[in-house]
Amino acid sequence: MKRKSVLPFFLCILICLGLCGTLQRTAIFPNWSKTYSVKQEGIPSTLSPEYLLFAMAGFRELIAGILWVRADSFFETGNYDAVLPLIRLVTWLDPKQIDVYTIGMWHIGYNFTDEQHRSDRRYLPSAIALGKEGCRRNSETYELFFETGWVWFHKIVDDFPQAVKYWEEAGKRDDIDFTPARRNLLANAYQRNGQIQESADLYKTLLTAAEKRFKDQPEVFTNFQNRDTIEQNLDTLLVRMTQRGWFAKQGGHFEQGAYDSRPPWDVKFGARVTVERPKVLRIQGNWNVLPVGTRIRVILRDKDYPHAVPGGMDWDWKTDVSLDPPTDETFMQDDLFVRNRRFNRQIDMSRDVGMYPFKGENYVLEFFYSPRSAAHHIQDKFSWNGEGMTDANHLNTEIRPGQRVIFAQLELTRDQLLRLGDWSTEGGKTPVLELKGFVPSATNTADQDLVRIPNLRAEP
Amino acid sequence: MRVIFSIAGTTIGEAVRRRILLIILFIGVLFLAIAPGLGALTARQETSILRGMTLSIILLTSAVIAIVLTMYMIPNEIERRTIYTILCKPVQRWQFYLGKYLGAVGALGLMMALMTAVLIFVFAIMQKGSAGDIPQLAQVPAMYFVQMSILAAVAMFFSTFTSPLVNFFLSGGVYLLGSVMNPFFETLSNDKDAHVVTKGFAWFANTVLPNFANYQVANPIINPTQQIDTQFGYYITTIGYGLVYIVALCVAGILIFDRREV
Structure with a gap:
């Protein structure tokens, strides 16, 4: 007796599997993904x-x-x-x-x-x-x-x-x-x-x-x-x-009243940067705000640092979690604390080679101050968007839309920062850069713990 | 039908007498019983770890039992020549095949029920007699049972034309692939740069191979903050999906077995 061909059976099986695949993709998987998946993405190569x-x-x-x-x-x-x-x-x-x-x-x-x-x-x-x-x-x-x-x-x-x-x-x-x-x-x-x-x-x-x-x-x-x-x-x-x-x-009568944020206070910002030793900066400057509490952001970074923006970085640029920082690039950020209307800070980057590799040729040093992040007692004068703050040289209304911030930028070379060539510590020139508005002070020392009675209306 | 159930009943009797299966089951039960003592290994909420671990023990033990139980079913009958005494009676090959499969699934169900009972007992002690989320917890092994029934069908299908050793690795491989399929698809759907060939291969594998990951429903039990939508509908769909695969594999297995020289 001739046996029946198995081909129709296998064709039926394949059709069933095809239907199952469609059911899987359209109904089961979306539901599984929503409720039952633990949301693992990729497989880490470090997992043994x-x-x-x-x-x-x-x-x-x-x-x-x-x-x-x-x-x-x-x-x-x-x-x-x-x-x-x-x-x-x-x-x-x-x-x-x-x-x-x-x-x-x-x-x-x-x-x-x-x-x-x-x-x-x-x-x-x-x-x-x-x-x-x-x-x-x-x-x-x-x-x-x-x-x-x-x-x-x-x-x-x-x-x-x-x-x-x-x-x-x-x-x-x-x-x-x-x-x-x-x-x-x-x-x-x-x-x-x-x-x-x-x-x-x-x-x-x-x-x-x-x-x-x-x-x-x-x-x-x-x-x-x-x-x-x-x-x-x-x-x-x-x-x-x-x-x-x-x-x-909001009522349109701001100009008629006496408010804390008007007239804008001139912060008279200025700074001088001295490369004292290789990778060691001395930053001095003036900031005409007497009450204690001002912190001016200072950034030293590669001129072409990826995703850098004036006064910071696009911190949100990364989508994947890779835990290795860019080891060839330099990005230093710190705050300059103001006392008695001056600041004087040594920034020593010589002891952390991994963090400050200084492999690029050109660098920028930025100063940034936004009233948005200021202490409340200072914000009382400057207001939330910097309406109560001004500066003849460094006021910037562009880099942070809707805000009046202080921003200044200086450029340095690798040779200057590492004190190489003409800038050598042995007989070379000392790199000194100054921002417009810097006022040298005879009393500008690190010993500035004397705090006078805060009064924003005091004469500078 | 009586023939099929008769063979199935005999198969269950044989299965529960096999020492290797009992040893695997014993190890599984032992791990379930000592699992609460391992909670100190983690900083995370102890019950979350315990739930995940105990359910995994059931899953892993059941998978090994499902493969080991079914991979010998037909080759052993042929090797011992006991198949002749059955087939010389008015028993069709398809009846023999189905009886064996249903017997394997029945034995598997018994063993999984025992492990689930131990799981419930452990959690009942931990929760000091309160029912808590034990009913939800017991749903997971039920879905695992469907998963293991598919795996048994896979191993049974391979047993019609491969040796037990080859079958063990083949079924194990299919199970592993099927278990990672959903996470793999999730990764693939998030990867916009995935090559079209990769996507095509994934589509093909997803159609041909049974997707065991569908039955991994432990997440809301391990992570109670997870919101569950249309659970009943999901269960019904996946059970239906599993039944279609089981039927397809059994039909394919019967066709091959029917044409095999014994």
């Missing part, structure tokens, strides 16, 4: 095969836990470099380990410092990229949005729209608690971002909620405390809005 095998077998969380305990021992011994690959591995294995993202971001952003405790800012885009990845993989909770916003707000201290964006996202999550410190930070970020009305509105919303909670549970002390804190914050903001002339500006 036995770990990979265990991870594939479903022991991801356990392996991640063991690796994180190992990372903890590296933290304790100060072996910070060894922690980086572990952070990457743990977050790949178990993307729901929020603490590892948080600690990882903080570690990358804050812990790599030079001998003078300056952070290696070349790492910061990686820290932000890690935060972004954490937010993507844990979008159901507020935590990583809050932590990433904190890095923007506290560490980068520039580009405040990013802090606002992340904290607004955090506020949309149900699990954010009512701690004023968390919610109030968004109101603070609004102010730093020049969104004053939004800040006041948020305080009002928070106050209404806090009053309701206090009314519901008056015996709970924290409810009383929360309400008071928010009320005080709102009061202070309303006073500032009045005294800085914000309401007057």
Whole structure:
């Protein structure tokens, strides 16, 4: 007896498999990806095969836990470099380990410092990229949005729209608690971002909620405390809005009144930079603001440093989390602290070759000051956008749209910075660069601890 | 049908008497019982790790049992010549094949039920008698059972034309590939620069190979903050998907077995 051909059967099987494939792609996979995926992306090359095998077998969380305990021992011994690959591995294995993202971001952003405790800012885009990845993989909770916003707000201290964006996202999550410190930070970020009305509105919303909670549970002390804190914050903001002339500006009668922010105060900024020794700068200068608290940002970087912007960097440029900073490029950022209207700081980059490689030929030294990041008592005069601040030589209204900032740039060569050739320490000239407006001072020494009574209206 | 169930019943009896399977099962149960002691290894919430680990133990043990159980089914019958005593009776080959498969799945189900019972017992002790999320936890091994039934069908299909050793690696390889398929597709869908050939190969593999990753539904149990949408619909769809693969593999296996010289 002739057997039936198997071809029709196999054709039927193939059709069934084709239908299964379509079902898989259109219905099952999107749902799986949304709910059941742990959102792992790519496979890290540093993961050894036995770990990979265990991870594939479903022991991801356990392996991640063991690796994180190992990372903890590296933290304790100060072996910070060894922690980086572990952070990457743990977050790949178990993307729901929020603490590892948080600690990882903080570690990358804050812990790599030079001998003078300056952070290696070349790492910061990686820290932000890690935060972004954490937010993507844990979008159901507020935590990583809050932590990433904190890095923007506290560490980068520039580009405040990013802090606002992340904290607004955090506020949309149900699990954010009512701690004023968390919610109030968004109101603070609004102010730093020049969104004053939004800040006041948020305080009002928070106050209404806090009053309701206090009314519901008056015996709970924290409810009383929360309400008071928010009320005080709102009061202070309303006073500032009045005294800085914000309401007057909205009403169109700013020019008629006497507000703290007018007339603009001339900060009379000037600076002199001396390359005292190879990779050692002395920066002196004048800043006509008597109250203590001004910090002027100073940046020394390669002239063609990737993603550099005036007075900073596009910190958000990175999308992938690679934990190796650009080892051939130099980016130093520090603050010049002003006392008695002067600053005088030695910046020693000679002891950290890895952080300051100085491989390029040309460098720029930038000075930057934005009232947005100023202390409140100074902002009381300058206002949020710098309306109360001016400078004959260095006022800039272009590099940060909507703000009046102080910005100045000097150029240096590698030979000058390393004291080579004509600039040699043995018989060569000493590189000295001056900004317009610099006023030498006979009393300009490092010993400047005398603080006079602050008074913005004092004669310079 | 009676013939099929009769063969299936005998197969279950044989399976539970096989020492190698009992040893694998014993190791699995032992690991499940000692798993709570390993919680100290991690800084993360202990129950999250424990959930992930215990479910993985069930998954891994079941996968090994599924392959080891089915890879010997037909070759052993042929080698011991016991197949002749069955096929000389009014038993069709397809009935023999299906009976063997259903027996294997039945034995697998029993062993997985035992492991799930141990899992529930461990969590009941940890949660001090409260039910908590134990019902949700028990859903995961149920989905694993569907996954293992597909794996058993794969191993059974290969057993019609390969030796047990080759079958072990072949089925293991298919299982490994099928388990990483969804994460692989996720990576691929995020990679805008992926080559068209890579995408084409992925599409082909996704159509031909069963996707075991669909049954990895432990994530919301391990990470309770994960929001679940249309869980019932998802379960039904994936079970249907699995049944189609099982039927396809059984039909293909029967066709090959039917034409094989024994």
